[in-house]
Amino acid sequence: MTDASAPPLALRLRNLSKTFSGVHALEHVDFEVRAGEVHCLAGENGCGKSTLIKVVTGVHAPDPGAEIEIFGARQSAITPTHARAMGIAVIWQDLALFPHMSVAENIAFDTMVGARPRLVRRRRDRKAAAAVLDRLGERLDLDAPLNTLPIAQRQIVAIARALMGEARLVFMDEPTASLTQSETDGLLAVVRTLSEQGVAVVFVSHRLAEVLDIAERVTVLRDGKLVGVFPTEGMTQARLGELMTGSLLSHEVMAHDRSGEPAVLEVEGLSLAGKVEDVSLTVRRGEVVGLTGLIGAGRTELAHAIIGMMRPDRGTVRLDGKAIAPKNIREAIHAGIAYVSEDRLSLGLIQPQSIEDNTVIAVLDKILDAVGLISPTRKRAMVSEWISELAVKIGHPSDPVSSLSGGNQQRVVLAKWLATEPRLLILDSPTVGVDVGARAGIFRTVRRLAEAGLAILMISDEVTEVVMNADRVLHMAGGRIVGEYDPRTTDVATMEERVYA
C-alpha cells in the first residue's frame, strides 16, 4: 500500500526489460510518473525511450518479470485498445498517421477503433477535430489529404490526435523535432495546461533547454539501463548531457580564421521571388559557415536555390571559380555539392533495405572492384568507417534501417551523404532529433571534414550551435543576409537576442 500523503502514480514500471532478437533495448528499468506531472525521458539515440513507450502502450510485450501499474492497477497484458481505454495517448516519433486520409479523419481515427462497429459520424468528427486544433491555436485544412501537408503540419495533426480523447497520461516522443519556435511554444503551453488539469505528460526531446524548461523531473536512460531520476530544478544542460552520455562534453568555440584560403562556393546577388533577396556569400576551403535565422528567413530556400532544387531568378553561383547552374540534385552531386536536407526521416532512406546498402547507395561507383562489380570488402570497409565515425548504434550492418531508433536513422542519412566526399557540404539542420553525444560526434566530423579541405555551409536554428561550431556565422532575415559574426568575438547571448528578436 502506498502511503496516503504521496501523490498518486499515473504509471509505475518495475524491472522492465525488452529484448529484440538478442539486442537488449531495455534492461531492468524502473520508471514512475505522478499524476499531473510533466516528466521527461532523456537519453541518447537508441537508449530505449521509444521502446519503453511501446511497451507501456501494448505495442510490444515486455520480457517476463516486468511489473506494470497504470493508475494504480496492476496490468498483466496490455493491448493498444486497452491502453487507450485507460486514458493513455501517444504522439509517436514517426507520427504513425495515415497519409491518404484527410486531416480530420486522422485526428478522429482513434475514436473508431476498439468500440463496436458503427456508422462514421463525419460531421461530429470534423467538429471535434476542429475543436482540438483550436485548442492548439492551429488552423489546418480539415479535408486536405495528410500527404499534401508539410512535415511540421503533420506533426500538429499527430499532436491533435493524441489530445482528442480524454487522456490522463500522454506520451510525447520528440513532438517538437520539426516544429517552429512558435509552434513549440504553443505545444509547451498546452502541456502546461494538461498538467494543471491533472494529466501526466511524459515528454521526450533532444532539445535539452526545452526539457529543463517544461519538466519537473527527468529520468535518464543510457544503453537501455536506468541512470537515475533527477529533479530539473538546479539541473543544467551540461550536467544533463553528461548524465546521458556518461562523459564530459567540451564547450569551446572552435572557430578558425580561413580568410586566406581560396573560395569554394561564391554566391552573388542570388534572388528567388519573395524568398531570397540579393544574397551574396562565400564559403572558403576548410571553412564552416553557419547560417542562422528565424523561420521563413529563407535559409532552406537559399540552399535549394544553390543546389538547383529551385530555379533562382537572378544571381550567380560559382564552385571553385566556375559558374554552375545545376538543374537538379543529381547535377549538384556531380558538380561536387552534397545537400543533407532537414526532412531526413521521410526523404533520404529506403526503410526495408539494410543499413549498409543505405549508406553506400550514393557512392556505388567508389566501391567497385576491378571487374566493375560491387566489392563486398570495400563496401564493408566504407560502411564500418562511417558507422564508427558517426557512432551509429546498430546491431549488424545488414539489419534493415527500419530497426534503428529514429535518431540513428538520421545518422545513417548523414553517413550516406558524407560518403560522397563532396567539395561543398550543405547541412540543413543536421542535429534535429539527434542526442547531445551524437551532436558532438557530428560536429567533430564536420570539423574533421573541414580540416581536410571541405567547404561547409551549416544551417541551424540554434544560435549556440553555430557559434560553437562555425568559423563564421551569417544571420539571415526576410530573405536577406543581415549580419555577419565572428564566433571568437561574439557573445552568444547578444546574438540570440538579435536573431530571436
Added chain:
Amino acid sequence: MRRLVAGYPVEVRLLAVLVALCIGLSLTTDTFLTLGNITSLLNNNAVNLIWAVGLLVVLIAGGIDISFAVAASVVQYLSAQVFMVVEGNWIFGILVASAFGLCLGLINAALIHGFRVVSIVITIATFNAYFGLLMFFTKGRNIYDLPDWWTDRIYIFEHQAADGTWSELNLSVGIMLVCVVLTALLIRATTIGRQLYAMGDNPDGARRAGVNIWLMHCVAYGWLGVMAGIAGLCQVNIAQEVVPNALYGRELEVLAAVVLGGARLGGGRGTVLGCILGVLFIAITQNGLNLLGISPFAFQMIIGTAILIAISSSNLSFNFRPRRRAAEGRLP
C-alpha cells in the same frame, strides 16, 4: 470541385476518358447508343462488377486476392449439390452461396494471417488448390441438371422498341446494384471501413492504434468471398449451366478494372465509383471494338496500355506537386 479533381485524380480522368469514348462510339456506330446495347452491356458485366467491389475491399486493406473467380466456381459446384437435395429459391440461394463464399474467403484470411505470408502468395496457392480440387471432383464435366428457379430468366426491366426488339435487365443487375451499394456503405460509412483504409495505408500505424488486424483480414477476404459466391450464383443464371473452368482467368480482367479505377495496389486508396468506371471502361472498350469490327487482340493491348497510363500518370501527378516543404522551414 477542384478538391474533387485533386482528391480523386484517377476517377476524374477515367470519367473524362469514358465520356469521350461513349461520344466517339455514338458518332461512329449506330448500334452503340441503343437501349438494347446498353442493357446487354449491363447484363454482361453485372458479375464482373460484383467481383470488382469485393476485390476493392481487399485492395484497400493492403492485400490482393487472385483466387476469387475460381472460388466462385467452387461455390457454384457446392451450391448445385445443395440445391439437388433441398428445394430452393433466390433468397435461399443467395444465403447458401454467401455462406460458401464466406468460408472460402475466411480460409484465405486465416492462411494469410496465420502464416504471415503476403496475400499474393497465399491466394495463388489457394487459387491452384481450389481449381485442382474442382477439376478432380467434377472430372471437368459440366452440370446441366439445375433447379428451374436458378436458370429461369427474371427481368427487373423490360421494354419493347417500335421495331419489336426487346431490351431487358436481368435479376443479376439488381443484385449487382445491391452489392455495390452495400460495399459503398461498408467502406465509406462504417468504422470498419475506416479501419480497412487505415490498415492499407499504414499497417504499423494501424496496429499501434489498436486496429484488430485479424478481424480486418476476415472482413476484407470474407466480404470478397461473399461477393464471389453471389457473383457465381448470378453467372449460372446467365450461362444456364455450371462449367468448372468457365471463370478461370476472369480474375485478372477484374483486377485490371479495379486498378484502372484508381485502387492503389498496396492499400489505402480506392473508391466504389472508381470500380464502376473501371469495369465500364473495359466493357465499353470491348463492346466498341466489337461494334467497329476490330480484332479482339487489340482489346488486350488497349487494356494493358490504359493500365500503364492510369497508374503512371497518377504517380507522376504526386511527384510533380510543388514541394511546399521548402517554404515551411523549421523555426529557429
